Amino acid sequence: MTRAQLIELIHQRKSFLCVGLDTDPAKLPAGVDMLTFNKAIIDATRECCVAYKPNLAFYEVLGAQGWDILHQTIAYIGDQHFTIADAKRGDIGNTSTYYARTFFETLGCDSVTVAPYMGRDSVEPFIQFPGKWAIVLALTSNPGADDFELNHVNEEPLYKEVLRRVSSWGSEHNTMFVVGATRPEMLAEVRKIVPNHFLLVPGVGAQGGSLSEVVKYGRNADVGLLVNASRSILYASSGSDFAEAAGAEAKRMQEEMERIVWQ
Amino acid sequence: MTRAQLIELIHQRKSFLCVGLDTDPAKLPAGVDMLTFNKAIIDATRECCVAYKPNLAFYEVLGAQGWDILHQTIAYIGDQHFTIADAKRGDIGNTSTYYARTFFETLGCDSVTVAPYMGRDSVEPFIQFPGKWAIVLALTSNPGADDFELNHVNEEPLYKEVLRRVSSWGSEHNTMFVVGATRPEMLAEVRKIVPNHFLLVPGVGAQGGSLSEVVKYGRNADVGLLVNASRSILYASSGSDFAEAAGAEAKRMQEEMERIVWQ
Numbered sequence: 001m002t003r004a005q006l007i008e009l010i011h012q013r014k015s016f017l018c019v020g021l022d023t024d025p026a027k028l029p030a031g032v033d034m035l036t037f038n039k040a041i042i043d044a045t046r047e048c049c050v051a052y053k054p055n056l057a058f059y060e061v062l063g064a065q066g067w068d069i070l071h072q073t074i075a076y077i078g079d080q081h082f083t084i085a086d087a088k089r090g091d092i093g094n095t096s097t098y099y100a101r102t103f104f105e106t107l108g109c110d111s112v113t114v115a116p117y118m119g120r121d122s123v124e125p126f127i128q129f130p131g132k133w134a135i136v137l138a139l140t141s142n143p144g145a146d147d148f149e150l151n152h153v154n155e156e157p158l159y160k161e162v163l164r165r166v167s168s169w170g171s172e173h174n175t176m177f178v179v180g181a182t183r184p185e186m187l188a189e190v191r192k193i194v195p196n197h198f199l200l201v202p203g204v205g206a207q208g209g210s211l212s213e214v215v216k217y218g219r220n221a222d223v224g225l226l227v228n229a230s231r232s233i234l235y236a237s238s239g240s241d242f243a244e245a246a247g248a249e250a251k252r253m254q255e256e257m258e259r260i261v262w263q
Numbered sequence: 264m265t266r267a268q269l270i271e272l273i274h275q276r277k278s279f280l281c282v283g284l285d286t287d288p289a290k291l292p293a294g295v296d297m298l299t300f301n302k303a304i305i306d307a308t309r310e311c312c313v314a315y316k317p318n319l320a321f322y323e324v325l326g327a328q329g330w331d332i333l334h335q336t337i338a339y340i341g342d343q344h345f346t347i348a349d350a351k352r353g354d355i356g357n358t359s360t361y362y363a364r365t366f367f368e369t370l371g372c373d374s375v376t377v378a379p380y381m382g383r384d385s386v387e388p389f390i391q392f393p394g395k396w397a398i399v400l401a402l403t404s405n406p407g408a409d410d411f412e413l414n415h416v417n418e419e420p421l422y423k424e425v426l427r428r429v430s431s432w433g434s435e436h437n438t439m440f441v442v443g444a445t446r447p448e449m450l451a452e453v454r455k456i457v458p459n460h461f462l463l464v465p466g467v468g469a470q471g472g473s474l475s476e477v478v479k480y481g482r483n484a485d486v487g488l489l490v491n492a493s494r495s496i497l498y499a500s501s502g503s504d505f506a507e508a509a510g511a512e513a514k515r516m517q518e519e520m521e522r523i524v525w526q
Contacts (some may be wrong), residue, residue, distance in 0.1 A: 016516070022358070055354070055358055056360075057352075057354060057358045057359070057361035057362045057365065058361055060330075060362070060365040060369070061359075061361045061362075061364050061365045061369055062369070063330050063331075063334060063365075063369045064328070064330040064334065065327070065328040066329045066330075067323075067326050067327040067329075067330050068326075068327045071326060071327065086379070088353060088354055088381075089320075089351065090350065090351060090378060091318070091320060091351055092404070092405040093405065093406075095285070095318055095320045095321075096320070097289075098320035098321055098323070098324045099320045099323070099324075102320065102323040102324045102326075102412060103322050106323070106324055106325070106326045107326070115351070115353060115378045115380050115381075116380065116410075116411060117378050117379065117380045117400055117409055117411060118351075118378075118400065118403050118405060118407050118408065118411075118412070119405070119406070119407020119408055119410030119412065120407040120410050121405050121406050121407040122405065122407050123407075137380055137381065140355070140380075140381050141355070142355040142356065142381060142382070142384050142385065143382070143383070143384050144355075144381050144382020144383040144384040144385050144386075145381065145382055146382060147379075147382030147383050147428055148379060148380060148381075148382055148421065148424065148428075149380065149381070149382065150424065153426060156380065158414075158421070159452070161411065161414060162411065165410055165411075169344075174306065211277075255272070
């Protein structure tokens with residue numbers, strides 16, 4: 001999916017919601033298997049969101065069977081949503097190329113999250129595929145962000161060095177950045193370095209980040225945000241009405257987005 | 264596998280060779296499938312090495328089928344070698360726990376490589392499993408290491424900050440570090456910070472690192488090294504004698520190790 005297509009979807013649906021398909025095998029409602037769960041969640045949230053983001057860990061724990069479920073889930077989503085393989089990959093060049101082929105060709109995703117630690121030749125293979133995207137970790141929403149990301153490199157926090165360098169390798173047409181909602185005021189700092197890139201923002205919902213703060217500090221002329229919610233949507237109800245509850249929570253978020261950005 | 268068991272294997276076989284099972288689907292000899300190739304390589308190198316390290320990228324590109332091959336490969340190796348899932352994972356705590364279960368329980372590996380960018384809660388789940396190991400990226404062997412790993416944090420290169428912090432979260436009984444052979448003199452710097460930890464050293468062989476330099480700067484009282492070679496062993500011959508050629512190359516490396524360390 002191209003940048004223009006993504007922006008069009010966002011304005012069409014008045015939403016920049018990404019639903020995180022972190023489908024925890026231990027949290028499935030009684031009698032519901034993982035693929036059935038995913039399909040029901042997708043059907044219930046389709047109209048309210050523009051992206052889906054399965055996190056690989058929850059699928060890989062089931063081995064080959066998990067990969068089959070992931071593959072079928074991506075196929076079920078179709079081409080009217082931006083798909084993100086949240087895999088946080090990154091390796092030496094030749095190996096990263098295989099990871100890129102895995103997520104873009106074998107699974108057919110639009111994008112994959114990438115860990116920047118190993119530098120340029122670990123990131124570049126992900127931005128060589130037309131219409132495909134690398135979403136590079138910059139400032140994550142977890143407590144461990146303090147350990148390295150916020151540590152100072154050349155008088156600046158490491159995440160800024162990551163934004164600066166990585167944005168020079170690709171463009172806003174093939175690269176996005178992960179910036180957590182749990183530190184929304186830092187989105188203003190991020191926008192000074194990458195005014196035009198899309199940002200994938202986790203941490204709204206179960207992790208406590210505020211949507212209006214994220215928009216206030218992170219929005220650009222194209223909206224430029226994909227705000228992810230996982231647990232607050234997937235587990236809105238643990239009963240047999242899980243899909244209905246997920247749909248209602250996604251709708252609530254979409255309406256909040258519409259109110260903040262389009263009204 | 265415990266530290267004591269690994270050290271015993273090393274002295275028994277007079278080898279600290281790790282064979283990297285980076286089995287590239289595009290480089291298989293005519294008429295040989297991936298699992299048959301792996302089994303033949305394992306049979307030909309078993310006596311000369313102490314560890315096997317499949318890199319996940321080459322398996323994931325085949326989707327569910329690749330995971331089956333990986334699973335069967337790990338099972339075929341058995342319990343007389345240390346197994347490393349070279350997966351470079353790392354995510355927020357709950358998600359990293361699922362990755363740890365994937366590699367330690369679903370696949371049955373002894374260890375997994377971990378990217379440190381997201382900090383403490385992304386690494387700790389991997390060191391909570393008795394007899395299992397996190398092998399954390401510190402200074403990798405690729406050109407991109409210059410971008411962030413060798414960038415200065417608090418007046419020191421980032422990789423030193425990684426060594427210092429990560430080594431304080433676990434111990435030499437559950438944590439190792441990746442340090443590339445392409446900068447062997449830096450192994451002396453590494454040893455000042457982590458004198459007792461095992462180091463996984465890629466970059467000898469096809470990438471040009473020297474074994475004697477690695478031993479000179481990186482060895483400790485327990486040897487403390489796992490030196491990886493992938494392409495130079497796997498593709499020693501591209502013909503039907505590939506296993507024989509791989510065995511001969513592994514034997515050559517084991518003999519060089521024996522000469523340097525045990526004679």
